[in-house]
Amino acid sequence: MSVLRGASVRDALDSAGVAIAASGSESPRLDAELLLAHALGVDRTALYADPRREVVGAQARSFQDLVRRRSAGREPVAYLLGRKGFRHIELEVDARVLVPRPETELLVELGLELAPGARVLDVGTGSGAVALALKQERPDLDVTGSDVSETALDVARANRNRLGLDVELVCADLLDGVGARWDAILSNPPYVAERDRARLPRDVRVHEPALALFAGRDGLNVIRRLVAAAEQTDAALLAIEVGEGQSAAASALVQEAGFGSVESRRDLAGIERVVVGRR
Ligand SMILES: C[S@@+](CC[C@H](N)C(=O)[O-])C[C@H]1O[C@@H](n2cnc3c(N)ncnc32)[C@H](O)[C@@H]1O
Structure with missing residues (x-):
């Protein structure tokens, strides 16, 4: 794609939007705006305040490179920006x-309902x-x-330290070695x-870590092991994010593990997204 050097903000956004749309993004205009704001070092609203500003020099080259990586390489916008907003915090993210x-904010909302001082574990942080x-x-x-994943934990630790939050971060295969004294276990x-691998959008399939995505033939392998392990803890609340169409199967697993009260919470698209068990 060619974003003309010296083009106005408006023209740069138009041509980038066309290139990004052609590569299959569902939000080409938003992507283009985020990338241009990043290249210019301004807030996205500044693009509207001054649509005739010229995009020149190193900033134009940087924008052109970002648009190429988004459109031809299908790199996620969050990786290109190096950050992603989540509820009230900004997280640094990379591959x-x-x-x-x-939709994962639903897990945080459940955590907000906990009693003061509750001990909470976020599995697969x-x-x-979360x-x-x-x-x-x-x-x-x-x-x-x-x-x-130790490499994921390096990212979590950097976020924790930058945000100055008192959260312990541990390396563990699900609940192995983390003890049983939890009031609530939350997990995505x-x-x-x-x-379903081949059906995933290319930016997810190629760029996001396979360890964070795949869980066996039916996608429930990790959930099965997590529920079985959670049964052996003190946790009175177990909340697990699930994929579309997995809520009934996951709810049954949670119920069989002794969490007598089970409900599903829907995301903004109306999909049953989080299975919540209480005992
Ligand atoms: C879907 S990602 C969720 C990441 C983060 N909680 C979020 O919502 O953005 C799943 C995470 O689980 C981790 N994971 C995969 N298998 C695991 C296991 N057996 N034990 C602990 N964590 C695991 C992956 O490394 C990945 O970070």
Whole structure:
């Protein structure tokens, strides 16, 4: 694609939007705006304040490179910007971690309902999204994040330190070695079925970590192990994010594990997204 050097903000956005749309993005205009604001070092609203500003020099080259990586390479916008907003915090993200999704904020909302001082474990914390957002909103909670990936934990630790939040981060395969003394276990585990791999958008399939995405033939392998392990803990609340169409199967697993009261919470698209068990 060619974004004319010296083009106005408006023209640069128009031509970038066309290139990004042609590569299959569902939000080409927004992508272009985020990338241009990043290249110019301004807030996105500044693009509207001054649409005739010329995009020149190093900033034009940087924008052209970002648009090429988004359109030809299908790199996620969050990786190109190096950050992603999640509830009230901004997380630094790169290809070592999943890009936090808005629907995962449901797990944080459940955490907000906990009693003061509750001990909470975020299993598969990735960038630290759930654990850090929860601690930021409920400093009274005793929050730990865990992940089996040391490289993901490096990202979570950097986010924790930058945000100055008192969250413990530990490396563990699900609940192995993390003890049983939890009041609540929250998790957005990998849940994509292997058979759905080819159907994933290319930016997800190629760029996001496979360890964060895939969980066996039906996508429930990690959830099965997590529920079985959670049964052996003190946790009175178990909340697990699931994929579209997995809510009934996951609810049955949670119920069989002794969580007598089970409900599903829907995301903004109306999909049953989080299975919540209480005992
Ligand atoms: C879907 S991502 C969620 C990341 C983050 N919680 C979020 O919502 O943005 C799943 C995370 O689980 C981690 N994971 C995968 N298998 C695991 C296991 N057996 N034990 C602990 N963490 C695991 C992955 O490394 C990844 O960071």
